Structure formats: structure tokens, C-alpha cells
Amino acid sequence: WAVKIAVDALELGDTAAQDDEYAISAIRDVMQNSREEVERLFHATKEEWEGVYGPTFNVGTWDPKVTVPTESWRDKVEELDIEAFADMIEQNGNGKWLSQLTMVKWEFRLPFEDPRKPMEPPSGEKLFKLLTGESDATLCPGKEVTGKVVRNGDFGSQVKLEGDVPGFIPLRNLADDHVESAEDIVSVGTVVTALITQVKMDHMCVDLTLKKEDFKKKSSEWERPASLPPLDDCFDRMAALKIDEEKDKEREARLEALRLTIGGTKIGGDGQGGGDGSAPARRTGKVTRRACAHPAFRNASHDKLDRELKESGDAMVGEALIRPSNKSCDSLAIHWVVRPGCIKVIEVLEEDKDTDASIGNRLIIKKEVYESIDELLGRYIAPMNDRVEQVQHHRKFEDKLEDEVDEKMQKMKKANPAGVFYFICWSESYPGYVSLRFILNRTPRHHTIGISPDGFVWGPKTYSSLDRLMNDFKKNPGGPGARPPSRPNMSSTSSMSTSRQATGVRTEESSGRQSRWGARSTPSTQSSRWGGLAQPPPPAGPPPSFAAPHGQPPAFNAPNNAPPGYSR
Numbered sequence: 001w002a003v004k005i006a007v008d009a010l011e012l013g014d015t016a017a018q019d020d021e022y023a024i025s026a027i028r029d030v031m032q033n034s035r036e037e038v039e040r041l042f043h044a045t046k047e048e049w050e051g052v053y054g055p056t057f058n059v060g061t062w063d064p065k066v067t068v069p070t071e072s073w074r075d076k077v078e079e080l081d082i083e084a085f086a087d088m089i090e091q092n093g094n095g096k097w098l099s100q101l102t103m104v105k106w107e108f109r110l111p112f113e114d115p116r117k118p119m120e121p122p123s124g125e126k127l128f129k130l131l132t133g134e135s136d137a138t139l140c141p142g143k144e145v146t147g148k149v150v151r152n153g154d155f156g157s158q159v160k161l162e163g164d165v166p167g168f169i170p171l172r173n174l175a176d177d178h179v180e181s182a183e184d185i186v187s188v189g190t191v192v193t194a195l196i197t198q199v200k201m202d203h204m205c206v207d208l209t210l211k212k213e214d215f216k217k218k219s220s221e222w223e224r225p226a227s228l229p230p231l232d233d234c235f236d237r238m239a240a241l242k243i244d245e246e247k248d249k250e251r252e253a254r255l256e257a258l259r260l261t262i263g264g265t266k267i268g269g270d271g272q273g274g275g276d277g278s279a280p281a282r283r284t285g286k287v288t289r290r291a292c293a294h295p296a297f298r299n300a301s302h303d304k305l306d307r308e309l310k311e312s313g314d315a316m317v318g319e320a321l322i323r324p325s326n327k328s329c330d331s332l333a334i335h336w337v338v339r340p341g342c343i344k345v346i347e348v349l350e351e352d353k354d355t356d357a358s359i360g361n362r363l364i365i366k367k368e369v370y371e372s373i374d375e376l377l378g379r380y381i382a383p384m385n386d387r388v389e390q391v392q393h394h395r396k397f398e399d400k401l402e403d404e405v406d407e408k409m410q411k412m413k414k415a416n417p418a419g420v421f422y423f424i425c426w427s428e429s430y431p432g433y434v435s436l437r438f439i440l441n442r443t444p445r446h447h448t449i450g451i452s453p454d455g456f457v458w459g460p461k462t463y464s465s466l467d468r469l470m471n472d473f474k475k476n477p478g479g480p481g482a483r484p485p486s487r488p489n490m491s492s493t494s495s496m497s498t499s500r501q502a503t504g505v506r507t508e509e510s511s512g513r514q515s516r517w518g519a520r521s522t523p524s525t526q527s528s529r530w531g532g533l534a535q536p537p538p539p540a541g542p543p544p545s546f547a548a549p550h551g552q553p554p555a556f557n558a559p560n561n562a563p564p565g566y567s568r
Contacts, residue, residue, distance in 0.1 A: 006108075007023070009076035036075075077109070140199065141225075142219050147161040147192060148192075149190045156174065168207055173214070191294050194209060197209050220237070289357060291358060296377065305335050316337045331350060332348040333347060334381070384432075388451065396422065402437065408423070420439070422438035433448050460480060
């Protein structure tokens with residue numbers, strides 16, 4: 001194939017390929033032409049780079065296979081349509097040769113090149129990126145991050161940032177004033193919002209600051225990492241300053257709320273009094289902004305929070321954000337994304353609050369008490385997400401609108417009038433609820449099923465699984481509180497059985513006539529009213545007693561003396 005490509009590239013004709021001398025000469029000429037083209041492209045790329053970024057061109061990172069576009073090549077082999085030639089070979093039944101032909105083409109251009117990259121030990125920057133997934137573009141000086149204090153030491157506080165990135169706040173950066181101990185400012189377990197001062201990739205650590213003067217700095221005042229390209233001349237600096245001003249206003253409001261909450265200098269402390277040791281701050285009873293640095297908390301309105309969740313797309317499905325409720329100063333509102341486009345709002349009652357701007361130490365949802373936002377998300381939202389997955393993976397779930405499900409059941413009912421069909425889908429009227437839709441006669445009906453951390457709520461009862469709920473539904477489709485389907489009177493059944501014993505004749509009424517809910521008195525292979533060919537379930541409880549002549553046991557051995565509703 002190498003001789004064929006070389007001869008065709010030089011347009012020497014098919015006879016030249018049969019002569020070894022012409023073939024060797026053709027390969028040598030094509031390789032020389034490709035080498036000159038590689039040198040031309042190298043110098044052109046280097047000149048273009050240095051004209052924009054200066055003398056910083058790295059020869060080791062230049063890969064003509066990746067960095068040079070196809071339309072820039074002008075050598076002889078590029079004039080050949082190798083893809084069409086490979087398709088022609090494949091159509092003739094000689095196999096697929098495109099990858100081999102491409103390798104021959106690059107061997108002309110870069111002879112004896114080893115496609116493997118040399119093994120190099122990971123540097124500090126590369127190792128930091130591999131372990132944390134962060135880089136200078138995502139973690140840089142001046143960026144605001146949120147983390148939890150995990151340990152206080154003699155030289156500062158250790159913080160775990162999002163993504164388990166370790167951070168450290170030195171004593172000098174904990175406050176604007178002199179700090180003797182880190183415990184005087186932050187407590188272990190406190191969620192803090194800090195600024196990055198330095199990213200130490202070699203030490204796998206990020207230095208942080210809580211000083212107010214650092215928060216007042218503009219983003220342009222922080223040192224830009226050298227690995228990032230310089231700012232373009234057309235960069236809108238006025239817009240950047242405007243964004244900084246808006247962030248400063250939000251930060252000032254948060255710091256003011258924080259000052260009202262703690263009444264002193266300690267963040268996340270247990271002190272109840274003011275900064276001067278006086279009595280605890282009095283509550284006003286007004287709905288106000290909360291001093292909470294939790295990543296899932298927002299001091300925002302209902303519409304603004306819904307808009308943030310919807311703009312985030314499918315990435316926020318199953319997540320929840322919390323905001324102050326407008327109903328009272330002692331309640332919060334959870335906005336939980338049940339599924340794309342569906343947000344359920346859950347009210348949370350707060351108890352044991354210090355001030356109006358603080359979060360209650362006891363968070364209550366339907367008599368269940370939670371002690372923190374993390375516990376609320378872990379013990380309430382996480383189990384609810386598990387219930388949603390159970391609904392979506394259930395065999396009777398239909399990811400359709402309620403009207404579409406009703407239309408489907410009506411078609412199935414028309415095809416099989418004796419059947420009772422049912423499905424579950426999402427309720428359109430109540431976000432976060434399940435609609436159990438079924439059809440008995442002609443009109444589709446439905447029940448609304450709630451979702452809770454403990455299971456699925458249908459009326460006053462909570463079921464641990466959908467299958468248990470479905471079993472109760474089949475026994476009583478009318479729902480909790482409705483009268484279940486009536487059963488035949490035992491005395492009449494007994495007399496009918498005795499009459500059949502005496503006569504030995506099965507009447508039409510005693511034959512296997514189907515009841516309203518699909519049970520038969522004799523074995524049957526007909527279609528069950530609940531779908532599929534299945535034997536109806538036996539009735540609950542012990543079998544009824546049957547009348548017999550005095551002093552004699554019931555004669556169950558005769559073919560016609562089996563208890564009604566039981567199969568032999």
C-alpha cells in the first residue's frame with residue numbers, strides 16, 4: 001500500500017509500481033515532500049503563536065496530528081482521497097483498510113515516530129488536577145468558596161471545601177484584628193464562606209481568608225495565575241467592575257445579617273448573648289434575611305429560586321434549595337426538584353431560634369424533628385428521591401400525561417371488557433404526587449398517592465413499597481374508607497352446595513360464573529381482570545364451614561363438593 005500511495009501521489013502510473021527502482025524512488029520523493037511540508041507548518045505555527053503570546057512557544061506540545069487542521073496540509077499525499085480508496089477496496093470484498101492507509105500517510109510525514117507519549121511523573125499541578133478535578137481556571141486567588149471547618153489548631157483552621165479539596169485559614173486571616181486562638185472565631189462543624197488567597201498545588205492545599213478587608217478587594221486586584229492566558233484588549237472592564245459592586249452589596253448584606261445573628265465575633269458559636277456579654281438579642285417577629293452560609297440556602301424569593309432551579313436543567317433533579325418562608329419568621333421553604341420541570345415546595349417549622357436572622361436549632365416537618373439543614377437533606381430529601389426512583393422503575397408506571405393514560409386504559413377496556421386495568425403516572429394537579437389511575441366500567445377513575453420518607457401514603461395508611469399498596473388497591477379499588485366488594489352469603493352458599501350434593505347436577509348459577517372482581521369458584525385459565533392469564537387469589541381468612549347431615553363430616557371428596565372460591 002505504501003508503494004501504491006507514493007506512485008499515485010506522484011502520478012507515475014500503474015507501471016511504475018511494478019518496477020522496484022521506480023517504487024523506491026517514489027517513496028523517497030514522497031517522504032521528502034512530506035518532511036518539507038511538516039517543517040513549513042511548524043515554522044508557520046510558531047510564528048503565529050509568538051506574534052500573539054510572545055516567545056512562549058512549547059515545541060514539545062506541538063502535535064501536527066492534532067493542532068494542524070486538515071486544510072492546511074499541502075503535501076502530495078494530502079491530494080489523495082484515501083477515504084474513497086478505502087471504500088472502493090471494501091466494496092470489492094477485500095476488507096477495511098482505512099486505518100492502515102492513514103498510518104501509511106502519517107509514516108510518510110513523520111517517519112519512525114513513536115505514537116506513545118513518554119512516561120513522565122505527574123507534576124504538582126497535574127497531580128492536583130487529577131486528585132481534585134480543579135485547575136487554575138476553577139480555583140484562583142479572589143474566588144469565593146464555601147467549606148466546613150473540620151479542625152482548629154494552633155496556627156489556624158482546617159477547612160474541607162466542595163469536592164473534598166483541603167483548605168487552611170491561618171490565624172492572621174481569620175479576622176481583621178489580632179486573633180489568639182482559632183476557637184475564638186470559628187467552631188468545628190461551622191460552614192464558612194471564604195476567599196482564596198493562594199492555591200498551593202504542590203502541597204495539595206488552598207489558603208483562605210475571612211478578613212473583611214480582603215472581601216472588599218476587587219477581582220482585578222487579585223493576582224492572575226500565570227497558566228491562564230492574559231486578558232484580551234477588548235475585555236469589558238467596566239462590566240466586570242459593575243459585577244464586583246453587585247457582589248459587594250450582597251456580601252455586605254450577608255455580613256450585616258451575620259452580625260445580627262451572632263451578636264459578637266465568633267462564627268458558629270454557642271453563645272446566646274450579645275458581643276458585650278449582655279442579654280440575648282430580642283426577636284422582632286418579622287420575616288427577614290437569614291444569616292446562613294450553607295450551599296443549599298438562598299435568601300431569595302419564591303419566583304427567583306424556581307427560576308434558578310429551572311435554568312440549571314436536569315442537573316438539579318433530585319436536589320433541593322432552601323429559602324426563608326414568607327408565611328412567618330419561624331418557617332423555611334424547601335424547593336425540591338422532583339423531576340425536570342416539577343418543583344415541590346415543602347414548609348419547615350423552626351423552633352429554638354436565637355434571633356429572627358438565625359436558623360432554628362429544631363427543624364420540624366410533620367412532627368419529625370431535624371437538627372440541621374444537612375440532616376434535613378439527608379433524612380428527608382434523600383429518601384424522597386429513592387421513592388421517586390421506585391415509582392419511575394415500577395412495572396405499572398407510565399411516563400405520560402393523565403389524559404394519555406386514561407385514553408390507553410379505555411382502549412384496553414374496549415378490547416377486553418371483562419378486565420380491570422390500572423397504571424400509575426405523575427399527578428398534574430399536585431407536584432410530587434403519584435396518580436393511580438384505573439378503569440372498572442367505562443369511566444376512568446384515580447387515587448392520589450403521596451410520597452414520604454417512610455413510603456407511599458394512601459389515605460391514612462403508609463406503605464413501604466408500591467407493590468403492597470397495589471395489593472390493598474386490588475382488594476378495595478374504591479380506596480380507604482370505601483365499602484369493599486360484597487361476598488356471597490355463607491348460608492346460601494352452603495345450601496347451594498348441599499343441593500348440588502343431593503342432585504349431583506351443576507346448575508348454571510353454580511357453574512364457574514365470574515364475580516365482579518374476577519374470582520371464580522372453579523379453576524380457570526381465562527384472562528384475569530387485573531391483566532394477564534393468572535389464577536385469582538384465594539379469599540383471605542379460613543374457608544367457611546359447610547352444612548352437612550347431623551353427625552357426618554362434610555363430603556369434600558365428591559367432585560362437586562369443593563368449597564366455593566377454592567381450586568382443587
